[in-house]
Amino acid sequence: MRRRLLVMLGKGGVGRSAVTAALALLSSRRGQSTLVIEADPRAPIAGAWGGRPSFEPLELAPNLSAMMLGGQESLEQYLSIVAPRAVLRAVFRSRIYQYFVHAAPAVRELTMMGKVFHEIERREAPLKPWDLVIFDAPASGQALSMIRTPFAAGGAFGDSVAGREARNIATLLSDFARCGIVAVTTAETLAVAETLELGHAVGELEIRLAAAFFNRAIDARFTAADIVRAGRLAERDAALGGVEDLAEIARGAIRRRTRDRRAFELLRRRLDCGVVEVAERRGAAGIELYDNLARRLAAELPPEGGLGTAAPG
Ligand SMILES: Nc1ncnc2c1ncn2[C@@H]1O[C@H](COP(=O)(O)OP(=O)(O)OP(=O)(O)O)[C@@H](O)[C@H]1O
């Protein structure tokens, strides 16, 4: 939370956006001017506050803004920051450019990272710099190439504008004090596997994960002893109905909890970073969910930094 940039990565549907929004809320409530950058064209986070998808930062709440990254839109917006407008108008119309943008996904990915970088490093006065930018990146595969591209392009593009920009971005991504690469996962086997792979993939770029969020962990409401006790009650009092059904629900919850704990321990052992549990808030969505998660995370993420790494209870 003390960094300038958090890049949120994870398999599709694990709750990247929910955790991003919760962290952003927490950061904004602690008085940091916070920008969420959404790669998702549906802009679910801005949408939760009733904001429409916008390529410019849009204020959602005090200290909290959001903007969206488009593929080609952000390329053109970004190019207009680094090159003269008249030149660009001609470029954008040219067929070669159109072909290039569609044929070379690396260009799109590099410029998306370029836009993120720009919001952090090149925001022009009178606009104040953001204290924290949280990037809700695309799902794992594309996000990984987004992170790899600046490293590859930094070498390939040599001493050109693109090469220098790529190296600047790679330097920021590698700076553990300024940039945190964060994984979001659930206990689901595939999500855990992708998270371990992610740790490995960023490791190859000599980047260490800053944290992992273990989302949708269920609260331990029952123990095996509760089930035994309920069974005894039912034996003693034949009028008690539904005890067997309740016991089955409790057994299901215990099984899920056991699976959660195994996955959590695996992540803690195999990842070189703190793992933070985020509880399942069944039935909540949008701002209500984000607010709920933010309140819970406040205790896990002290303002002075450092991660809670307590095992699930
Ligand atoms: N801790 C939670 N408790 C309850 N519901 C949650 C929690 N986290 C996420 N959800 C719900 O799960 C769904 C997926 O979450 P979210 O959209 O944040 O995932 P995502 O990883 O951003 O998905 P995508 O890959 O589509 O961008 C949403 O309906 C969200 O409200």
Ligand SMILES: [Mg+2]
């Ligand atoms: Mg999302």
